[in-house]
Amino acid sequence: MKPAxxxxxxxxxxxVSRRGFVKFCTATVTAMALPPWLGAAxxxxxxxxxxxxxxxxxxxxxxxxxxxxxxxxxxxxxxLIFDVISLDYDDTLMAAxxxxxxxxxxxxxxxxxxDYVLIVDGSIxxxxxxACCTAGGRSAEATLREAAKGARVILAxxxxxxxxxxxxxxxxxxxxxxxxxxxxxxxxxxxxxxxxIPEVITGTLLQFVTTGRIPDLDEHLRxxxxxxxxxxDRCYRxxxxxxxxxxxxxxxxxxxxxxxxxxxxxxxxxxxxxxxxLKWNGGTSFPIESGHGCLGCSEPEFWDKGSxxxxxxxxxxxxxxxxxRKPLAEFAGAAIAAGAVLGVASAGAGxxxxxxxxxx
Amino acid sequence: MRLSDIAIRIEDSVALATAPERxxxxxxxxxxxxxxxxxxxxxxxxxxxxxxxxLRSLPMSPADREELLAVLGQGEVTATLxxxxxxxxxxxxxxxxxxxLHRDQTGNVTAELLxxxxxxxxxxxxxxxxxLAAAELRRRIGARxxxxxxxxxxx
Numbered sequence: 001m002k003p004a005x006x007x008x009x010x011x012x013x014x015x016v017s018r019r020g021f022v023k024f025c026t027a028t029v030t031a032m033a034l035p036p037w038l039g040a041a042x043x044x045x046x047x048x049x050x051x052x053x054x055x056x057x058x059x060x061x062x063x064x065x066x067x068x069x070x071x072x073x074x075x076x077x078x079x080l081i082f083d084v085i086s087l088d089y090d091d092t093l094m095a096a097x098x099x100x101x102x103x104x105x106x107x108x109x110x111x112x113x114x115d116y117v118l119i120v121d122g123s124i125x126x127x128x129x130x131a132c133c134t135a136g137g138r139s140a141e142a143t144l145r146e147a148a149k150g151a152r153v154i155l156a157x158x159x160x161x162x163x164x165x166x167x168x169x170x171x172x173x174x175x176x177x178x179x180x181x182x183x184x185x186x187x188x189x190x191x192x193x194x195x196x197i198p199e200v201i202t203g204t205l206l207q208f209v210t211t212g213r214i215p216d217l218d219e220h221l222r223x224x225x226x227x228x229x230x231x232x233d234r235c236y237r238x239x240x241x242x243x244x245x246x247x248x249x250x251x252x253x254x255x256x257x258x259x260x261x262x263x264x265x266x267x268x269x270x271x272x273x274x275x276x277x278l279k280w281n282g283g284t285s286f287p288i289e290s291g292h293g294c295l296g297c298s299e300p301e302f303w304d305k306g307s308x309x310x311x312x313x314x315x316x317x318x319x320x321x322x323x324x325r326k327p328l329a330e331f332a333g334a335a336i337a338a339g340a341v342l343g344v345a346s347a348g349a350g351x352x353x354x355x356x357x358x359x360x
Numbered sequence: 361m362r363l364s365d366i367a368i369r370i371e372d373s374v375a376l377a378t379a380p381e382r383x384x385x386x387x388x389x390x391x392x393x394x395x396x397x398x399x400x401x402x403x404x405x406x407x408x409x410x411x412x413x414x415l416r417s418l419p420m421s422p423a424d425r426e427e428l429l430a431v432l433g434q435g436e437v438t439a440t441l442x443x444x445x446x447x448x449x450x451x452x453x454x455x456x457x458x459x460x461l462h463r464d465q466t467g468n469v470t471a472e473l474l475x476x477x478x479x480x481x482x483x484x485x486x487x488x489x490x491x492l493a494a495a496e497l498r499r500r501i502g503a504r505x506x507x508x509x510x511x512x513x514x515x
Contacts, residue, residue, distance in 0.1 A: 017444075023445075024470075026471050026482075035412070277417045283416055283468075
């Protein structure tokens with residue numbers, strides 16, 4: 001099962017012409033917001049790159065991220081799986097179940113130890129000794145820790161695995177944490193979004209395969225190629241914001257004329273993602289184009305920040321200056337000091353304390 | 361209640377054309393693209409430098425897009441590339457400016473580019489492919505030529 005061949009060899013075997021491959025790469029680099037002339041260079045580089053083994057683990061999640069992943073238009077999931085990567089384990093897609101599936105996971109991890117790409121979606125619940133999310137009799141946390149050991153890089157796909165997401169939201173009944181709070185010794189790329197844009201997931205993966213390097217990341221470990229600009233900066237309604245033309249309700253004249261949705265709670269100014277340029281459903285549209293403000297779903301703790309329909313100028317969004325990384329920092333510090341299990345407990349308690357203080 | 365009683369108005373792109381910063385009759389985004397294209401065309405004419413502009417990365421309203429299409433017009437050449445889906449490479453009425461639309465095998469648009477070039481780069485055959493094709497053609501000639509087969513068989 002070792003994918004010894006290169007991407008170029010696999011493509012040729014599948015009858016993909018050079019022009020077809022250049023076209024594929026051009027579409028991919030434009031999806032990555034890179035200069036389109038890099039398409040030809042990417043084709044040359046990727047042609048000789050080995051197909052990496054990929055292990056995909058799903059934990060406490062709704063499968064929305066995976067649904068998004070398999071709906072990528074550019075590259076398509078078929079071309080990605082058959083031509084660019086070797087998807088060796090994914091319990092949603094694979095035909096195997098039970099012991100055969102567990103065996104496939106351990107075989108893939110052994111065969112490609114140190115080299116495989118680990119994709120994780122969903123948060124990791126640590127409450128009730130991990131009983132909130134188990135597979136094959138093992139907790140999500142135990143599976144993640146073991147799988148992370150042999151991973152070359154971890155892609156945390158979706159806001160749940162990147163920042164905890166909805167399971168992490170107050171009161172966090174399962175004591176859920178993001179991947180970065182559990183694994184501290186591996187490179188992590190957060191591909192946040194609820195769900196992430198399909199092409200952002202596949203593009204990030206492809207970027208790593210092409211270059212073999214971790215892409216430039218922002219302060220939340222997200223690839224700058226996709227998360228470098230705010231929705232607001234790239235929004236086609238931005239001229240209305242600059243001109244002071246705002247929709248006041250969802251059915252007024254301003255809304256009908258396509259004016260800015262800032263006063264209706266749009267979180268575009270503080271949300272970093274590629275929705276305004278890549279859009280959704282193969283570039284068809286994105287929430288603002290459909291008349292609804294951005295929810296800020298790719299930002300840490302978006303679920304706990306306040307009403308989606310309050311304008312940001314009311315200062316009710318984002319807990320008035322609180323650092324969203326603080327609970328994670330507490331967690332990491334505690335985990336290093338007291339060991340993993342104790343760390344989970346103390347960090348969870350710390351977070352609860354913080355929430356209590358806020359309420360007071 | 362009848363459908364007509366519901367206060368819904370069907371929108372089209374015309375409403376979005378009322379962007380506040382019209383510059384000389386053009387949307388700000390369209391004017392910026394055209395300025396960039398003009399500079400790229402000057403570069404091509406002066407020293408053969410090609411350029412690519414990714415249209416999907418630009419924040420354009422549907423009206424901006426229609427406006428851009430109308431301003432650039434249709435030129436004399438349209439090429440179709442059938443590789444991993446059908447692509448259309450259309451020269452605009454502006455010589456040297458190509459509007460390229462790449463689609464995948466299911467017809468979805470995967471990239472939309474403005475390319476400033478004598479001919480779009482992807483249309484040119486690659487030297488390695490040409491060399492391989494020449495070798496393959498030689499092999500086929502040999503396979504059909506009994507004399508060549510006899511020579512090959514005796515060696």
